[in-house]
Amino acid sequence: MERRVFGVETEFGLTHLGRERRGLPPDEVARYLFRPVVDWGRSSNVFIPNASRLYLDVGSHPEYATAECDDLLDLIASDRAGELIMHDLALRAEEALERDGFDGSLYLLKNNVDSRGNSYGSHENYLIPRATHFRRLSTVLLPFLVTRQVIAGAGHVLQSSDERAAHFAFSQRADHMWEGISSATTRSRPIINTRDEPHADAGIHRRLHVIVGDSNMSETTQLLRFGATDLVLRMIEAGVPVGDYELENPIGAIRHISHDITGTAAVRIRGGQELTAVEIQTGLLEKAKTFIARHGAHHEHVEKILELWERTLEAVRSGDHSLVDQEIDWAIKKRLVDEVAQRHGVGYDHPKLEQIDMAYHDVRPDRGLFHLLRRRGRAASLLSEERIRAAMMDPPATTRAAVRGHFLSTARAYGAEHTVDWVHHKLVDRPLEALMIKDPFVVEDERIEALLDKLGDRASQLRELSVEEREAQGVPLALSERYTLTADRPHSDPPVI
Ligand SMILES: Nc1ncnc2c1ncn2[C@@H]1O[C@H](COP(=O)(O)OP(=O)(O)OP(=O)(O)O)[C@@H](O)[C@H]1O
Numbered sequence: 001m002e003r004r005v006f007g008v009e010t011e012f013g014l015t016h017l018g019r020e021r022r023g024l025p026p027d028e029v030a031r032y033l034f035r036p037v038v039d040w041g042r043s044s045n046v047f048i049p050n051a052s053r054l055y056l057d058v059g060s061h062p063e064y065a066t067a068e069c070d071d072l073l074d075l076i077a078s079d080r081a082g083e084l085i086m087h088d089l090a091l092r093a094e095e096a097l098e099r100d101g102f103d104g105s106l107y108l109l110k111n112n113v114d115s116r117g118n119s120y121g122s123h124e125n126y127l128i129p130r131a132t133h134f135r136r137l138s139t140v141l142l143p144f145l146v147t148r149q150v151i152a153g154a155g156h157v158l159q160s161s162d163e164r165a166a167h168f169a170f171s172q173r174a175d176h177m178w179e180g181i182s183s184a185t186t187r188s189r190p191i192i193n194t195r196d197e198p199h200a201d202a203g204i205h206r207r208l209h210v211i212v213g214d215s216n217m218s219e220t221t222q223l224l225r226f227g228a229t230d231l232v233l234r235m236i237e238a239g240v241p242v243g244d245y246e247l248e249n250p251i252g253a254i255r256h257i258s259h260d261i262t263g264t265a266a267v268r269i270r271g272g273q274e275l276t277a278v279e280i281q282t283g284l285l286e287k288a289k290t291f292i293a294r295h296g297a298h299h300e301h302v303e304k305i306l307e308l309w310e311r312t313l314e315a316v317r318s319g320d321h322s323l324v325d326q327e328i329d330w331a332i333k334k335r336l337v338d339e340v341a342q343r344h345g346v347g348y349d350h351p352k353l354e355q356i357d358m359a360y361h362d363v364r365p366d367r368g369l370f371h372l373l374r375r376r377g378r379a380a381s382l383l384s385e386e387r388i389r390a391a392m393m394d395p396p397a398t399t400r401a402a403v404r405g406h407f408l409s410t411a412r413a414y415g416a417e418h419t420v421d422w423v424h425h426k427l428v429d430r431p432l433e434a435l436m437i438k439d440p441f442v443v444e445d446e447r448i449e450a451l452l453d454k455l456g457d458r459a460s461q462l463r464e465l466s467v468e469e470r471e472a473q474g475v476p477l478a479l480s481e482r483y484t485l486t487a488d489r490p491h492s493d494p495p496v497i
């Protein structure tokens, strides 16, 4: 595909530590966290003005799903905005908890395993042509995803078990995957989920749902993760030969690879050959380089992605992790963990190191260890704070998210009850005029404008609020109103006779 739509869903871990007493259980804390969301949207499943989705299912892992993005930096900005939105909610929840007599600290972690061993996800969504051959997904994409952890894993301090001693692994998620490709999400947790919900024209497109990834803190790692996956998909879509790396046992392989930080663990390819993760990734990288040399770069970050991909593989191959220890999560984290281990003369089985692993993912900017490292110049970034803050409020401009954001903001300004999802737009008073946008690349829609026109004369009545005005609203920034009505509400109460 020339242009592709991307989206990431992040589930967060939540812990409340009481100052004197035990903290509240996570599901209760999650309800506190989502109180402003429910007040704002009367539901714990809402689309917010930046066109992304906030969602609290039963249980305790609040989720943020980015709006549809067709630009990788927009995608990373929207995902990072999600962290700040959750952080904003966490600060308010902490205050509310305190008011109710539950003093203590709330920890919101963008990671994939809690201290009790539960796993939660970071799901990627890629728009792909319906015609993409399923077989190529299992022969090329699956081995790519199984081995991708060596370039994009978040790193993990694994405690000792019956089978092995405590050690540092590439991935948090690898030990929690149970199947290669399947339509189930929770029970068997597959690497690629085939549940067919394209949120697009099902005759043309599919939404590829990848649920194997680790949540990343590092923006550069995210660029590599999404960018390299996009490149592999492009080669699959173009039908070019990419080599056959179909794995004999993808789930055995993903664990085996994760647990061997030297990158030398070999996995068996169907047919008997044995290859290491670095060899498989190098094979795919070389094909991608050739593909780009022949077809040209399709966006401005391709060169950077290829360069970082190569350098990361070199870091694993040579054992010289300093090649990427500011850009790739597992290497940034490992350097920190190793320094602490050395300073205290302890091994990976020491609880302190497990704590550091967790604290790396703390989204709180003034407490999280990743953020601390970034401030100290030990972790690279790609985006300015302004861009991330803007992404908390504004939808991406180049996909239908722009229409959704505009629809939502306008309907709210008029106090008109409405419902939206990825595809639908409806004013509750006009149920017969519900509108669908199946093409995710649409950025304007006359039908929606006409529907919104029925709310009143927008040109003279709506005034866009400045960021300062929106900040002054006393609600989380992501939930602030974008417009105010300059005239009286057109739908005022009916006259009393
Ligand atoms: N046509 C599309 N192609 C690719 N991604 C899409 C498309 N439409 C929406 N997306 C993205 O897919 C993600 C959908 O997230 P959502 O959590 O709603 O889906 P889900 O995981 O299938 O549902 P649930 O979490 O309820 O099981 C979002 O990040 C969104 O931006």
Ligand SMILES: [Mg+2]
Binding pocket: 009, 063, 065, 123
């Ligand atoms: Mg989801």
